[in-house]
Structures are given as structure tokens and as C-alpha cells.
Amino acid sequence: MRMIPPEFIVKIDDTCIKCKRCVNECSFGALKFENDRVVADHEKCVACHRCTAFCPTYAIKVEKFPMSFKDNALWGQDILKGLWKQAESGAKILTGAGNDKPYPIFWDRMVLDACQVTNPSIDPLREPMELRTYIGKKPDKLEFWQDKKGDIKLTTVMEPQIKLETPIIFAGMSYGAVSLNVQLILAKAARELGTIMNTGEGGLPQELADYKDNIVVQCASGRFGVDLSYLNSCAAVEIKIGQGAKPGIGGHLPGEKVTEEISRTRRIPSGTDAISPAPHHDIYSIEDLRQLIYALKEATRYKKPIGVKIAAVHNVAAIASGVVRAGADILTIDGFRGGTGASPQVIRDHVGIPIELALARVDEQLRKEGIRHMASIIASGGIRQSADVLKAIALGADAVAIGTAALISMGCHLCQKCHTGLCAWGIATQKPELVKRLKVEEGVRRLVNMIKAWNLEIKEILGALGVNSIESLRGSRERLRGVDLDEVYLDVLGIKPAGR
Amino acid sequence: MKIDAKGLNYRELNERIHDAVSKGVDEIDLVNVLGQRYIGTGLDREVTLNIYGTPGSDLGAFMDGPKINVFGSGQDDIGNTMNSGSIVIHGDAGNVVGLSMRTGKIFVKGSVGYRAGIHMKAYQDQCPVMVVGGKAGDFLGEYMAGGKLILLGIFKKEKDQVAGRYIATGMHGGVIYIRGGVNKNQVGRDVAVEEVTDEEKAEIRGEIEEFCRHFGITRIDDIMASPFVRLSPKSSRPYGKLYAY
Numbered sequence: 001m002r003m004i005p006p007e008f009i010v011k012i013d014d015t016c017i018k019c020k021r022c023v024n025e026c027s028f029g030a031l032k033f034e035n036d037r038v039v040a041d042h043e044k045c046v047a048c049h050r051c052t053a054f055c056p057t058y059a060i061k062v063e064k065f066p067m068s069f070k071d072n073a074l075w076g077q078d079i080l081k082g083l084w085k086q087a088e089s090g091a092k093i094l095t096g097a098g099n100d101k102p103y104p105i106f107w108d109r110m111v112l113d114a115c116q117v118t119n120p121s122i123d124p125l126r127e128p129m130e131l132r133t134y135i136g137k138k139p140d141k142l143e144f145w146q147d148k149k150g151d152i153k154l155t156t157v158m159e160p161q162i163k164l165e166t167p168i169i170f171a172g173m174s175y176g177a178v179s180l181n182v183q184l185i186l187a188k189a190a191r192e193l194g195t196i197m198n199t200g201e202g203g204l205p206q207e208l209a210d211y212k213d214n215i216v217v218q219c220a221s222g223r224f225g226v227d228l229s230y231l232n233s234c235a236a237v238e239i240k241i242g243q244g245a246k247p248g249i250g251g252h253l254p255g256e257k258v259t260e261e262i263s264r265t266r267r268i269p270s271g272t273d274a275i276s277p278a279p280h281h282d283i284y285s286i287e288d289l290r291q292l293i294y295a296l297k298e299a300t301r302y303k304k305p306i307g308v309k310i311a312a313v314h315n316v317a318a319i320a321s322g323v324v325r326a327g328a329d330i331l332t333i334d335g336f337r338g339g340t341g342a343s344p345q346v347i348r349d350h351v352g353i354p355i356e357l358a359l360a361r362v363d364e365q366l367r368k369e370g371i372r373h374m375a376s377i378i379a380s381g382g383i384r385q386s387a388d389v390l391k392a393i394a395l396g397a398d399a400v401a402i403g404t405a406a407l408i409s410m411g412c413h414l415c416q417k418c419h420t421g422l423c424a425w426g427i428a429t430q431k432p433e434l435v436k437r438l439k440v441e442e443g444v445r446r447l448v449n450m451i452k453a454w455n456l457e458i459k460e461i462l463g464a465l466g467v468n469s470i471e472s473l474r475g476s477r478e479r480l481r482g483v484d485l486d487e488v489y490l491d492v493l494g495i496k497p498a499g500r
Numbered sequence: 501m502k503i504d505a506k507g508l509n510y511r512e513l514n515e516r517i518h519d520a521v522s523k524g525v526d527e528i529d530l531v532n533v534l535g536q537r538y539i540g541t542g543l544d545r546e547v548t549l550n551i552y553g554t555p556g557s558d559l560g561a562f563m564d565g566p567k568i569n570v571f572g573s574g575q576d577d578i579g580n581t582m583n584s585g586s587i588v589i590h591g592d593a594g595n596v597v598g599l600s601m602r603t604g605k606i607f608v609k610g611s612v613g614y615r616a617g618i619h620m621k622a623y624q625d626q627c628p629v630m631v632v633g634g635k636a637g638d639f640l641g642e643y644m645a646g647g648k649l650i651l652l653g654i655f656k657k658e659k660d661q662v663a664g665r666y667i668a669t670g671m672h673g674g675v676i677y678i679r680g681g682v683n684k685n686q687v688g689r690d691v692a693v694e695e696v697t698d699e700e701k702a703e704i705r706g707e708i709e710e711f712c713r714h715f716g717i718t719r720i721d722d723i724m725a726s727p728f729v730r731l732s733p734k735s736s737r738p739y740g741k742l743y744a745y
Contacts, residue, residue, distance in 0.1 A: 226562070269646055275672065
């Protein structure tokens with residue numbers, strides 16, 4: 001008896017020329033060549049579309065399995081299938097990518113302003129538009145000294161800053177969760193674009209050593225691959241406290257993904273689970289966090305900004321205030337739509353809050369306390385397009401981090417099977433034959449193109465807003481309006497409704 | 501050379517240490533140390549630091565090579581994520597000793613607090629070692645992924661247990677030796693507790709001799725004559741069965 005119906009049905013029509021390309025491309029084992037024809041095992045299909053992308057005759061169609069459940073607003077199909085899976089396995093349901101549940105998306109309920117008549121807009125094709133962003137702690141005040149000749153010099157000692165040519169950086173994705181080729185693409189694209197990538201918590205593969213000025217290294221609870229050369233081979237160090245896709249829990253990279261190369265990078269025996277405990281065992285309070293921030297500052301001789309990444313949770317504003325007061329130079333807030341290489345579904349889909357609300361509250365709280373300049377804010381977790389970047393910056397972010405969007409530029413089709421390690425696109429896998437499918441140069445070209453396109457769109461909107469630098473939009477909530485939002489959400493977001 | 505730490509805050513003190521080390525000084529006596537954090541943190545040379553007094557937390561964090569001797573007790577997070585070198589504490593140590601250490605050695609003459617040896621790692625022949633002469637608090641060797649942790653229980657009151665609760669919870673690599681033994685209910689699930697044979701005792705004698713040498717302890721045969729238990733993970737994948745794909 002088969003309790004769980006397949007999710008998809010694979011139809012192969014008679015235009016098939018039996019080239020078997022699809023059979024070779026399917027890493028999930030859903031296609032076989034038997035009795036002189038391609039046969040599908042529908043249950044194994046995940047709708048990654050690798051086969052359709054390579055079928056020369058468009059002979060393959062992946063459709064939703066046509067099985068109607070009796071309508072039930074309470075007991076949806078997903079819930080039934082989850083229960084059956086648990087009844088069979090007795091285990092937590094693991095999943096990949098980000099929260100896909102129909103929670104409201106506040107980006108889509110905010111609209112941007114534009115100039116008309118009274119204040120002229122700017123044509124970004126004719127006039128310079130500044131996207132440069134500096135990330136790091138800013139001084140309380142600037143002090144100058146005038147010498148006898150009348151020359152004025154800045155005497156304030158500036159904390160270390162990272163110079164970005166675009167307010168878009170790449171989110172932490174570890175070697176282990178993603179393939180080496182993904183990290184190489186991110187590093188090369190970051191260098192070309194003048195931005196930064198983040199190693200995630202899996203250590204720094206030696207192949208990335210050349211790109212250190214465009215890399216943020218992570219110090220997470222597992223401390224994988226963390227040593228002095230790692231801490232000094234980077235533009236900044238980030239303490240990872242939490243991740244939007246799985247706030248409050250750690251991570252388990254299953255032993256079968258811990259290959260020889262990953263074991264070398266993480267400094268653990270190969271084949272053992274790479275376990276990141278839920279908390280850092282040296283951080284049980286804000287004071288402890290301060291201690292680690294300054295341990296990292298000592299270890300890097302105060303030459304690098306130290307960031308802290310937290311998941312967006314209920315009391316995020318108060319937590320953020322503590323993190324900034326603890327000495328973080330960069331605060332990354334990851335919303336509940338953020339992606340993951342693997343997370344229990346119950347956590348991914350039900351824990352945390354939307355980044356839009358978290359960001360607005362954090363920015364407001366830090367301003368209220370007069371400490372907003374002490375740290376740059378990076379917003380992440382569900383940034384899908386240039387419009388989201390602009391709205392995030394208008395809500396108060398200094399920059400945004402993108403993970404899923406960057407992977408999509410490389411070919412990810414969001415089948416959400418990252419946790420299986422079978423990614424047909426060579427992204428979330430360590431199998432050499434699959435990793436090879438992701439061509440580094442091609443990936444760099446596509447990712448750089450996507451960000452360049454976003455940059456153009458951002459400049460277009462800045463021009464329409466009548467400002468000539470991204471800094472002028474930061475925290476400028478007057479340029480946002482809410483559509484279809486009630487008073488409470490407008491209040492939390494700190495914006496007016498459209499029409500006012 | 502000698503540095504008087506009296507009245508210096510940690511940043512001033514560490515700046516002086518880093519300065520001296522970068523000028524090639526290979527042994528520094530630090531006197532009047534009183535709670536300054538991060539001593540030896542981020543040092544990457546084989547320098548010897550002799551500390552007189554009580555250093556603050558994160559002693560030797562992220563360090564790669566130094567030999568630190570503390571003639572007194574230490575505070576929390578000693579040897580945090582250290583890569584190599586050695587730390588010898590002639591008194592007691594606080595919580596979270598040797599968190600995530602990758603190689604190198606830590607010897608504590610007295611007792612350690614909670615969460616000692618958590619998530620120690622190993623890679624090929626790089627294997628960290630920690631030897632504790634007294635007793636240990638709860639969560640000893642939690643999430644241990646590699647390395648060797650030896651708990652001797654020689655400096656403790658007769659009635660005291662050698663270690664607290666939740667020993668080796670989530671352990672998936674490495675080995676813990678405890679002199680005298682523990683109750684099964686103190687130890688995490690999925691951890692095997694076995695008597696140590698005489699042959700295996702001979703294998704850890706080297707580390708225990710080194711411990712005794714540091715602290716001038718001569719009764720090593722007495723120590724070795726006691727029964728030891730070995731704690732090791734039953735599986736390198738303790739959480740492998742928790743998930744449905």
C-alpha cells in the first residue's frame with residue numbers, strides 16, 4: 001500500500017528521440033531507460049526541471065500529480081502528507097531552502113515614492129548615481145584639527161570599514177551546504193562587483209584564499225575551520241548566533257556529506273556529523289557576546305569589523321540593542337523567509353518573524369537609543385529583487401544580503417531538496433559528478449549580470465525619487481507608503497498608508 | 501622579559517605582549533596579573549608566557565603556538581578555539597575550558613567548571629589533549645568531535661563526584677578517560693562506558709606523566725593503579741535517525 005501520493009507526474013510524449021540525456025541528468029533517480037524508452041518513477045521527481053532544461057525536443061513535462069483531496073480548509077494536503085511521512089518514519093521532517101508558507105509578504109504591501117513637478121527627478125543615464133556603501137561602526141562625532149597653514153585634518157580615528165560598490169552582499173552559505181563551485185562563484189562575483197561574500201560556518205576552502213578581501217568569515221557555534229589564518233583571511237568576521245530559517249537551533253551536516261575536503265576545511269574527522277550546537281557554549285548572555293566580539297577583535301588586532309548575525313525573532317529590537325552595545329560593528333538580521341541547506345520543517349515554517357517588521361523595529365529602537373551609528377545593519381531573508389533592496393534601505397538597512405536569489409541566478413529552481421545533497425544543478429551537493437555541472441565562469445557571469453541589473457534598477461528608482469545616492473534613501477520611510485496594511489502594521493513599519 | 505600588569509587594562513597589556521612578541525622576545529613573565537582578558541589571544545608564535553596572578557577570561561583564545569603557564573587559577577573560556585600550543589594552569593580553571601580546541605594541550609592541576617572540553621575537534625594526526633587533575637562540572641565533553649580528555653579526580657574531596665551530569669552528551673568523536681569511573685546516569689545516551697585495560701592505560705600514561713611533570717607530582721604509579729573508564733561515542737552520527745527526508 002502506498003499512503004503518500006507522488007507530488008509530481010512526469011509525462012514523456014512521443015517526440016522523445018531516446019537520447020537518454022534526461023536519464024543522465026536526473027540526480028534523483030526519477031528517470032530510467034527500459035525496454036527502449038524513458039520510464040519515469042513519479043515518486044522520485046522533485047520538479048527541479050533539470051530534465052526539461054536538457055530535453056532537445058521538449059518531450060518531458062513535469063506536472064502536479066492530478067489527485068484531488070476532498071476540500072478541507074483545516075486539513076490541507078501538505079499536512080496530511082507530513083503526517084503520513086511521520087507515521088512511517090517517526091522522525092522530524094527535514095527540508096531545505098526557505099519558508100514557503102503563505103504568510104503575508106510586506107515587501108509587496110509597500111510602495112515607493114517618485115518625484116512629480118515640485119521636486120525634479122534625476123536621470124541616472126545622465127547624472128552620477130552613488131551606490132557606494134561603507135559598512136562598519138561610525139564615530140559619535142568627527143573632530144578636526146587646523147594646522148598653521150590653515151589645512152584641516154580629520155583627527156577622529158575611524159573604526160575599520162568595508163567599502164561596497166553596491167548595497168547588496170552575499171549571505172552566508174557554508175561549504176558543505178553548498179558546493180565549492182558555488183562559493184567560488186560568489187567570491188569571484190563579489191570581487192568583480194566590489195562587494196563581499198560570506199563563508200557561512202563551514203570554514204574557508206583553500207581555493208578561496210585569493211579572494212580574502214571580498215570574504216566575510218563566520219565564527220559559529222561549531223567553530224569549524226576557525227583559526228588565526230582564517231580570522232585574518234577576510235574583510236570581516238561574523239559571529240553567527242542565528243539564522244532566519246532556523247532560529248534557536250543549531251545545525252547538523254550529515255556525515256555522508258562530510259567528504260575528505262570538507263573534513264579538512266572544517267577540521268573534523270570525515271564521515272562524522274558536523275554538529276553546530278544550538279548556542280555558542282561561551283555565549284550565554286550579552287556580556288558573553290561582548291567577550292567573544294572583543295576576543296575576535298584582539299585576535300584580528302582591531303583591524304577588522306566584527307559582525308553579529310541574529311535571526312529575526314519576537315524581541316529582536318531589544319536583542320539588537322544589546323548586540324550593538326556589546327560592540328558589534330555590523331548587525332545582520334535574518335528574517336523567517338531566509339534559506340537553509342537543511343532545517344526541520346517545523347522550525348523553518350513556524351519560527352521567527354518577517355524581516356520587514358524586524359528591520360523597521362530594530363532601526364527605530366537603535367535610533368531611539370542614539371546608537372544607530374554604532375553598527376551597520378544588514379537585512380536578509382527573502383530579498384528577491386531590486387525593489388526589495390530599496391524598500392529595505394528605506395526602512396533603515398545599510399545593505400541587504402541575498403542567498404537564495406544568488407543561487408537562482410546560478411540555476412537553482414527552488415525544488416527545496418537542498419538537504420538531500422542530490423541537487424541536480426550542482427549547487428547544494430558535494431557529489432563530484434553533480435558539482436561539475438555548475439560551471440564557475442558561467443555562474444560568475446550570470447550572478448554578476450543579475451546584480452548589475454539590480455544596480456541599474458536601483459539607480460533608476462533613486463533617480464525617480466530625486467536622490468543621487470543610496471545613502472540619501474537610508475531610513476527615509478517618508479518615501480514608503482503601505483497598501484492594504486492595517487494601522488498596527490503601519491505603526492510597526494513606521495510608514496503612512498498610501499493616500500496620506 | 502618581564503611585564504608588570506598592575507593597573508593595565510587588557511588592551512594595554514595585550515598590546516605590550518604583541519609588541520614584545522613581534523620584536524622576537526621568546527619568553528615573557530607577566531606579574532601582578534589581575535583579571536585581564538585575552539592574554540595570549542591571537543598570538544601565533546611559540547613564545548612562552550609565564551603568568552603570575554589570575555588572568556581573565558579567554559586566555560589563549562584562538563592562539564596558535566604559545567606556551568602559557570599560569571601560576572594561579574584561571575577564569576572562563578581558557579584556550580577557546582585554540583589551534584596549537586599549551587596552557588598549564590597551576591590552580592583551578594573556570595567554565596568552558598578548551599572549547600572547540602583543535603590541537604595543543606591543556607593541563608589543569610585542580611578542577612574545572614561547567615562545560616569543559618565541549619566540541620573538541622581532531623583532524624588526521626592533529627589531536628587536542630586536555631588533562632584535569634581535580635573534578636569537572638556538568639556537560640564535560642559535550643558534542644565532543646575529537647581529541648582526548650583525561651579527568652583524574654586526584655584533587656577532590658572523597659565524597660565529591662569526579663564529574664557532574666550530562667557527561668559527553670552528543671559526543672560523536674574523540675575519547676574521554678575518567679579515573680575512578682562514573683555512574684551511567686551521569687553520561688549522555690549513545691556513549692559507551694567501558695573499563696580501560698592495562699594495555700590502553702599504557703597508551704595514556706604519556707599524557708598523565710606530562711601532567712605530573714608540570715605540577716611536580718611524583719605518585720604516578722598510584723594514579724595509574726586506579727581503575728579508569730573510557731567514554732567513547734557509539735556512533736559518529738548521533739543524530740542520524742532524527743530526520744525524515
